[in-house]
Amino acid sequence: MGALSGLKVLDLSRVLAGPWASQLLGDLGAEVIKVEKPGGGDDTRGWGPPWLADGAGQATTDAAYFLCTNRNKRSLTVDITQPAGQAIVRELAAQSDVVLENFKVGGLAAYGLDYASLSALNPKLVYCSITGFGQDGPYAARAGYDFLIQGMGGLMSVTGRADDEQGAGPQKVGVALTDILTGLYATVAIQAALAHRAQTGQGQQIDLALLDVQVACLANQAMNYLVSGTAPRRMGNGHPNIVPYQDFPTADGDMILAIGNDGQFARFCEIAGHGEWADDARFATNAARVRHRAALLPLLRQATVMKTTAEWIALLENAAVPCGPINDLAAVFADPQIVHRGLRLDLPHAAGGTAPQVANPIHFSATPIDYRRAPPRLGQDTEAVLRELGRSEATIAALRAAGIV
Numbered sequence: 572m573g574a575l576s577g578l579k580v581l582d583l584s585r586v587l588a589g590p591w592a593s594q595l596l597g598d599l600g601a602e603v604i605k606v607e608k609p610g611g612g613d614d615t616r617g618w619g620p621p622w623l624a625d626g627a628g629q630a631t632t633d634a635a636y637f638l639c640t641n642r643n644k645r646s647l648t649v650d651i652t653q654p655a656g657q658a659i660v661r662e663l664a665a666q667s668d669v670v671l672e673n674f675k676v677g678g679l680a681a682y683g684l685d686y687a688s689l690s691a692l693n694p695k696l697v698y699c700s701i702t703g704f705g706q707d708g709p710y711a712a713r714a715g716y717d718f719l720i721q722g723m724g725g726l727m728s729v730t731g732r733a734d735d736e737q738g739a740g741p742q743k744v745g746v747a748l749t750d751i752l753t754g755l756y757a758t759v760a761i762q763a764a765l766a767h768r769a770q771t772g773q774g775q776q777i778d779l780a781l782l783d784v785q786v787a788c789l790a791n792q793a794m795n796y797l798v799s800g801t802a803p804r805r806m807g808n809g810h811p812n813i814v815p816y817q818d819f820p821t822a823d824g825d826m827i828l829a830i831g832n833d834g835q836f837a838r839f840c841e842i843a844g845h846g847e848w849a850d851d852a853r854f855a856t857n858a859a860r861v862r863h864r865a866a867l868l869p870l871l872r873q874a875t876v877m878k879t880t881a882e883w884i885a886l887l888e889n890a891a892v893p894c895g896p897i898n899d900l901a902a903v904f905a906d907p908q909i910v911h912r913g914l915r916l917d918l919p920h921a922a923g924g925t926a927p928q929v930a931n932p933i934h935f936s937a938t939p940i941d942y943r944r945a946p947p948r949l950g951q952d953t954e955a956v957l958r959e960l961g962r963s964e965a966t967i968a969a970l971r972a973a974g975i976v
């Protein structure tokens with residue numbers, strides 16, 4: 572029994588931010604019904620290659636992208652542009668605790684599936700709307716995509732090589748981080764709204780914007796600007812407030828040094844054979860190292876190339892100096908800590924064979940994550956859900972023949 576067992580979630584969202592939230596709710600025990608368009612479904616089903624293989628080793632129509640964010644859900648295909656389809660969704664919403672959607676502002680009102688319409692049927696409903704720019708403001712009508720938001724929200728202004736380095740320029744993060752963070756905020760907000768409902772009996776609408784989330788997650792970089800009035804610059808892998816805290820070359824590749832205090836720096840200097848650096852007034856404190864970054868970093872690079880990455884890690888870990896390799900994904904999933912923590916798993920899939928998954932990172936002592944369902948095939952649960960709503964086999968057949976489901 573998951574921590575959210577008994578919670579019913581109706582997921583009208585697609586792509587990443589909304590589905591990430593609903594997958595997390597499903598991992599925590601909620602029942603999630605994913606509503607998809609007949610014939611095509613969630614756009615990410617087609618965002619391949621690579622494609623999932625079936626039991627015979629043949630490619631399916633489900634892309635790896637879809638698999639990353641849709642486990643522990645049931646797939647119901649419904650055409651919400653049709654009155655009969657709208658009626659099915661309204662009936663499900665009347666029985667649900669949560670609705671998730673990421674349509675454009677006002678997009679669901681034409682179908683009677685907006686918050687005002689559904690909360691009239693179910694006043695306890697928690698209705699989470701995810702958009703690019705929010706439900707109001709001068710940009711509210713715009714479509715929002717992660718890449719666009721990373722640029723507009725300032726993340727790309729602090730990501731990439733410094734302006735005086737070869738290859739300088741703005742750079743997006745290698746995953747759709749703003750979507751992921753918005754999904755996480757949505758999950759937190761939904762549970763807060765459910766706690767409020769438990770006290771008052773009333774649901775509410777949650778208005779989440781990707782742009783708002785991106786700005787909120789600038790964290791220390793945003794505060795550096797607000798406190799100083801100076802916009803942070805791109806620094807490659809350097810850190811604006813800590814030195815040394817970046818990548819360094821080794822005899823056979825690269826490693827990361829993440830030195831967070833003066834004691835760690837002194838121990839590194841001893842191991843590197845340059846104890847005098849820790850006594851140098853330019854480098855003795857972190858504040859001094861930040862000021863004299865340009866003088867210190869070349870000295871560090873000259874020292875780090877004298878040993879292999881593995882040699883450095885063995886020496887520095889033994890001295891409690893934070894360091895590590897820069898792994899590709901093959902090395903990540905082969906790492907003994909990752910293997911021990913079970914972050915790779917495989918779930919039986921309806922197409923035959925299994926669907927690989929990255930495990931949920933939450934570890935509960937009493938309500939463990941329950942991997943009940945692999946990401947579903949398109950419409951896999953349509954008939955079962957409709958029967959649960961009381962539709963007869965003849966009615967289901969008629970709905971299917973009309974293209975409504």
